Every structure is written in C-alpha cells, then in structure tokens.
Amino acid sequence: MNHDEQALVFGAGARLVGIYTPARAPAQGQAVVLANSGIVHRVGAGRVTVTLARRLAQAGIASLRFDMSGLGDSVDYGSEGGGWETSAPREISEAVGLLRLLSGVHDIVLYGNCGGAAKCFWAACADPRVTGLAFTNPPPHPAEFEGDRMVATAAGEETTVQLVRLFDRGLSALFIYADGDEGLSYFERRLQSRLAPVIEAGRLQVRRVPHSNHTFALQPAQEHMMALILDWLIHRIEGEGH
Amino acid sequence: MNAPHPFHFEGGRLFGCLHLPATPQPVRVAVLMVQPLFGEYVQYHRAYFLLAEHLRKRGVPAMRYDHFGTGDSASDLHEALFEHWVTDVGLCVRELRKRSGASRVLLVGARLGAAVTVAAAADLAHMVGAVLWDPVWVPAQHLDELVEVRRRTLGRYLKQPDSGLPGPDGSWDILGFHCSGALAESIRSAQPRIEHVSHELEILAIGGSVAGWRPPRTHYRVAIEEVPYPRGWLDPQDGIYDVLVPVEVLNRVECWILDRA
Numbered sequence: 262m263n264h265d266e267q268a269l270v271f272g273a274g275a276r277l278v279g280i281y282t283p284a285r286a287p288a289q290g291q292a293v294v295l296a297n298s299g300i301v302h303r304v305g306a307g308r309v310t311v312t313l314a315r316r317l318a319q320a321g322i323a324s325l326r327f328d329m330s331g332l333g334d335s336v337d338y339g340s341e342g343g344g345w346e347t348s349a350p351r352e353i354s355e356a357v358g359l360l361r362l363l364s365g366v367h368d369i370v371l372y373g374n375c376g377g378a379a380k381c382f383w384a385a386c387a388d389p390r391v392t393g394l395a396f397t398n399p400p401p402h403p404a405e406f407e408g409d410r411m412v413a414t415a416a417g418e419e420t421t422v423q424l425v426r427l428f429d430r431g432l433s434a435l436f437i438y439a440d441g442d443e444g445l446s447y448f449e450r451r452l453q454s455r456l457a458p459v460i461e462a463g464r465l466q467v468r469r470v471p472h473s474n475h476t477f478a479l480q481p482a483q484e485h486m487m488a489l490i491l492d493w494l495i496h497r498i499e500g501e502g503h
Numbered sequence: 504m505n506a507p508h509p510f511h512f513e514g515g516r517l518f519g520c521l522h523l524p525a526t527p528q529p530v531r532v533a534v535l536m537v538q539p540l541f542g543e544y545v546q547y548h549r550a551y552f553l554l555a556e557h558l559r560k561r562g563v564p565a566m567r568y569d570h571f572g573t574g575d576s577a578s579d580l581h582e583a584l585f586e587h588w589v590t591d592v593g594l595c596v597r598e599l600r601k602r603s604g605a606s607r608v609l610l611v612g613a614r615l616g617a618a619v620t621v622a623a624a625a626d627l628a629h630m631v632g633a634v635l636w637d638p639v640w641v642p643a644q645h646l647d648e649l650v651e652v653r654r655r656t657l658g659r660y661l662k663q664p665d666s667g668l669p670g671p672d673g674s675w676d677i678l679g680f681h682c683s684g685a686l687a688e689s690i691r692s693a694q695p696r697i698e699h700v701s702h703e704l705e706i707l708a709i710g711g712s713v714a715g716w717r718p719p720r721t722h723y724r725v726a727i728e729e730v731p732y733p734r735g736w737l738d739p740q741d742g743i744y745d746v747l748v749p750v751e752v753l754n755r756v757e758c759w760i761l762d763r764a
Contacts, residue, residue, distance in 0.1 A: 264515030264577070275505045278520070280575050302548050304574050307679020311575060334520050334552060336506050472661060478678040479657070 267363075271327075272355040278334035279303065279327025279356065281363050282314045286321035289498050291368040291393070293317055294356045295326035296349075296381050298374035298476075302333025305374070306476035313372070313487050320491055323364035325356050329380070345376075346383055353384035357391060368392050370494065375400055375444075375475065385432065386423050393497060394427075394434040395490050398475055401447035411450055421455055428459040435466045435493040437486055439473035466493060507555065507567075509575075512598050517591060518575035519568035520552075521602055522559035532631065532764040533564040533605035535595055537623075539614035540588075541649055541680050544573060546747045547613050553748060554611070557757050563764045564603035568595050570619075581674065581683035585619070585642070585693045592623035600629065607631045609760055613710075615639045615690075622695035628702065632763055634756050637710030643691040649677050697723070707759045709752060728755055 267281040280303070284292075295310050297303055303326045304311050314324045329345070329352050331337035338348060357369050370393035371381035378396035385391040405417040428434070438445035448467065459465045468489050473482035508521040524530075536555060539547050555565035569576040571591055572583030596608050610633045612620030617638030624630055639645040656678060669675050673684025682690075697706070698719045705724045708716055711731040718725045732749035 264511075266511065266515070266575070268509035268511055268518065268575070270506045270509065278506045278509050280509075280518075300549075301545055304545070304569075306545065308573065308580070309679060312579075333548065334507060334509060336556075474657065474661065476679065478653075480676045480679065480681055483679055 269359070271359050272352060276330055276336045276338070277327055277352060277355065279325050280314070281360070282318045282324050282326075283364070284321045284323045285318040288323070288364075288366065289321040289495065290366060291322060291370055291494060291498055292360050292364040292366040293322060293324040293370045293372050293395070293494075294353060294360055295324055296353060296371060296373040296377040297329050297332050299376040300332055303328045307478060307483060309477060309483050309487070312483070313490065316487055316491060317494070320495065322494060323360065323366060325360040325363070327356050345380055349380035350384040350387040353380065354388045357384075357388060361390070368498075370395055372396075372490070374398055382424070385427055389430065392432055394432065395493065396434065397437045397477070397486055398439055398442045398444045399436055399448075400444050401451070405451065406443065406447050409446075411447065413451075417451070421452060424452070425455060425459075428456070428464050433464045433497055435468065435490065437468045437470060437489055439475055439477065439482065440469050440471045442475055445469070507559075513594055516571060516577045517568055517594065519566055519595065519598065520555070522555040522565045523603065524559055524562045524564065528562060530562070530564055530603060530605045530764075532607045532609055533566070533599050533603040534558055534609045534611060534760060535592070535599050536565060536567045537592060537610055537612035537616040537620045538567065538570060538574070539616045540570065540573065541615075541677050542652075543614045550748045550753060554753050554756060557753070558760060561757075561761055563760065564599070564605060566595065566599045566602070579681065581681045581686065584686055585689040588619045589622045592619060593626060596627055596629060609633065609763065611636065611756065613637060615642065615645055618642050618645075618693065618695045621697050621700075622693060624697070624700045624704065630702075630704065632705035632707075634707045634709065634759065635713075636752065636756070637712050638708065640716070642693040642695070646687060646690050650675060653678050705763060707756065709755060726759070730755060
C-alpha cells in the first residue's frame with residue numbers, strides 16, 4: 262500500500278512538492294531523483310514515474326520524485342525564473358541535497374524522460390554530486406535537429422563536449438530509446454562516434470525498447486523500460502558498467 | 504507564495520493537496536476537486552492546481568486528491584474499482600471538513616471525475632453544490648472512447664498495428680494505464696444519475712460538451728455554460744499528454760464558486 266511514502270515541500274521559499282519513497286529492501290547504496298518529463302507532472306505519463314519509484318524501493322533504492330516550479334503541484338517562480346535552463350539545475354540540485362539527507366546515500370542518479378533528460382543533463386553539469394544518469398528518449402539538441410534534417414551547430418557541439426566531460430568526471434549513464442524515436446536518430450548520427458570510448462568502457466549503455474512510442478504508452482514497453490533501468494542500476498552498483 | 508500542503512491520509516491510502524488561505528479565517532464552504540482519470544488526469548492536473556490556488560487566494564479552501572490506484576495514492580490502477588473511487592469521495596469530504604473547518608462542501612469534477620462526483624453525491628449530506636466540467640454521463644461510452652483514442656494514437660507511432668483488444672484476462676492497456684477486467688466492468692456498469700440525489704443542490708455544468716444536457720428534475724438550481732476549448736486527449740495532434748489550462752472555463756468556475764462561498 263506504499264504507506265511509507267512521504268509527501269514533502271522543499272526548496273527555496275518552500276515552493277517545490279515531492280514524494281520521497283524510501284528503500285524497502287536492503288539499501289543498494291544509490292538513490293534516484295526523478296524529474297518531470299516535459300510539462301507532465303511528477304507521476305509521469307501513464308503513471309510510470311510512480312511505478313518506477315516503487316519498483317526502485319523494492320530493489321533497495323530510495324527516490325525522490327518532484328515537480329519543478331510551475332509544474333504539477335509546485336508553484337511558479339514567475340519573474341524570478343529565467344527559464345528551465347536556469348531553474349532546473351537549481352531545483353534538481355535542491356532535490357539531490359534533500360535526497361542525500363533523507364536516504365543517507367551519496368551516490369545520486371538522475372532520471373528523466375525527453376525534456377526531463379535535458380533538465381537532468383543541465384543539473385549534472387552544474388552539480389558534481391550527481392554520479393549517474395538514466396535517460397529515456399533524451400532529445401536531440403534543438404538547434405541541430407528538425408524532422409529528419411540535422412545540422413551541426415556551435416551550440417550543439419558545446420553540449421556534446423559538456424556530455425563528454427561528464428563521463429570524464431566519472432559519471433555513468435544509461436540511454437534508453439523507444440524504437441523510432443527521433444532522439445535515437447540524433448544519437449546515432451551525432452553522438453555515437455563521439456561517445457564510442459565511454460560506450461566501449463561500459464560507462465554509457467544504450468538500449469532500445471521496440472514496439473513503443475515516445476511516452477512508452479503500452480504496458481509491455483513500460484515494463485521493458487523499467488526493467489532496463491533496474492538492471493542497469495543494480496549492475497552499476499556491483500561495479501559492472503560503473 | 505508557498506506550495507500547497509501535500510499529505511497522505513486514510514492510512515496512506517490516498518494522497519491529497521490542501522490549498523488553505525494564508526490567513527486562518529472561519530469559512531462556511533470548502534471545495535473538493537475530484538480528478539478525471541486515465542490520460543485526462545494528467546491533462547487536467549495543472550488546471551485543477553490553478554483553480555485551487557485562485558480559490559485559496561480568495562479565501563476559499565480547496566483540496567485536490569488522487570483516486571485510489573492513481574497518481575501518488577497507494578496501490579495500482581488494476582486493483583481499483585469505480586466503486587472505490589465513489590466511496591473515497593466521502594472520505595475526502597470528511598478530511599477536507601476536518602482540515603479546513605468548513606461545514607459545507609462544493610465539489611468540482613471533470614470528465615469521469617464528474618461521473619464519480621454524481622455517483623457519490625447521494626450520500627454526501629454536507630454537499631451544497633457541484634461543478635460538472637464536461638461530465639462523462641455514460642461511463643461505458645467513455646471506456647469505448649478511451650480504447651478508440653488508444654487505437655488512433657498508437658496507430659500514429661507504432662510500426663506494427665496495435666490490436667486494440669483486451670488481454671486474455673479481460674484487462675485493457677489504455678495508453679500505459681493498466682485497466683483490469685474488473686475495473687473496466689465496474690466502469691461499464693456504473694450509472695451515475697443526478698436524479699438519485701434527493702437533497703438540494705446547485706449545479707454548474709460547464710465545458711465544450713454540455714449544451715445538450717437537460718437536467719432530469721427541477722429541484723436543482725442548474726446553470727449550463729457552453730465554453731468550448733481544445734482537448735488534446737480526445738483529439739491527439741501533438742501528443743496525448745498535452746496539458747490543458749482553459750482559462751475561460753477556470754474563470755467562470757471560480758466566479759460561480761465564489762458567489763456561493
């Protein structure tokens with residue numbers, strides 16, 4: 262019945278709402294911050310974030326799912342904001358700090374789908390406490406991809422360099438793509454060759470989920486995606502791929 | 504502005520968010536907001552938040568909650584039944600009255616949440632009115648509609664055609680929501696009837712699909728306001744999780760409630 266979940270208000274000005282799900286099995290030594298996907302509130306499309314949090318708990322992994330300002334149950338920062346590229350790193354960092362405090366775990370992985378992956382990427386660049394990334398359908402760089410057309414840009418190159426630097430920092434990552442997702446096409450054409458060394462070293466794993474769409478809108482696709490994340494996390498802590 | 508107060512209640516079974524006015528004051532009426540279900544729960548979530556915040560700022564306490572098996576409430580959807588959701592409304596009214604000090608409640612229900620509201624109303628002695636926002640009058644038709652939305656939506660994305668058929672156990676996969684055979688049957692057999700409510704109610708039926716509704720009896724004070732707005736869930740163009748904030752509907756609902764609070 263999930264009686265142990267804890268509803269929280271946190272962050273500067275007490276504006277963010279989240280749910281802490283403690284580990285329900287012997288702790289795995291890592292914990293996960295679950296970010297909003299796009300503008301969907303923290304339960305996620307098809308409630309997948311809630312289901313994932315509860316599966317993680319059964320595997321001994323605590324998590325914090327929360328709404329960034331202006332989404333779900335959290336209030337809007339309004340003129341204090343400056344866009345998600347500014348606010349997301351600050352707010353995810355607040356969530357990282359809270360999760361470390363609540364769980365007692367310092368190995369923090371960020372999970373995000375699509376736009377949520379972008380927010381987590383910005384946060385990871387800004388916060389050295391982040392040690393892992395689990396992304397589903399990370400999007401193409403907006404300046405470089407439109408439909409089937411891809412154009413290399415300086416902004417895209419800078420982002421690619423930042424991504425490589427994260428792995429240089431020792432971070433490990435899992436990218437999961439729904440088959441046919443445009444993010445997969447971008448990865449194959451733009452990122453794969455640049456990230457070949459970290460893929461070869463096992464620090465980045467890339468997986469596909471067939472018969473799915475961008476939001477994993479069928480149960481088998483959701484189950485497949487969550488199994489991949491759980492498997493990666495468990496093996497990551499065992500030292501395989503970390 | 505601080506966030507609303509999130510909390511679990513009923514022993515962790517349900518999750519709610521309370522929007523209380525900043526300055527404690529005696530109140531007569533509080534508002535319970537009954538969420539839609541399936542994809543529409545996601546779609547209407549922020550609109551519910553904004554309406555609750557607007558009411559709070561005008562001194563009216565409001566509470567949103569997630570139905571059992573949905574959102575941040577306990578358990579999984581496939582363990583829920585329509586009857587659970589109806590029963591839970593009474594529990595939520597009790598919780599809201601206790602936390603707000605209000606003696607009376609108004610309910611707001613959108614889509615299938617309106618059907619739950621109507622089904623629960625007969626047993627809610629403290630209820631003085633309801634906003635029915637694009638209500639689902641026939642839940643069985645709504646289920647068919649959801650299955651059709653699934654077929655159309657997945658047809659746009661998947662390489663292999665989706666069968667759109669229930670699983671061997673009678674369950675439906677409604678765009679990521681696992682609707683068990685028992686839940687589907689409980690929704691199909693639900694027949695919420697406003698005429699089953701014997702006490703005085705004020706009702707506002709509002710939205711893009713209420714113009715044809717004729718209230719069955721006359722002892723209610725009923726207002727009907729047709730306010731069209733785009734609804735991505737039923738006509739998916741860019742995505743089934745488009746978030747919906749129809750400002751005109753929210754404004755009219757807020758004014759209607761404030762007139763009665």
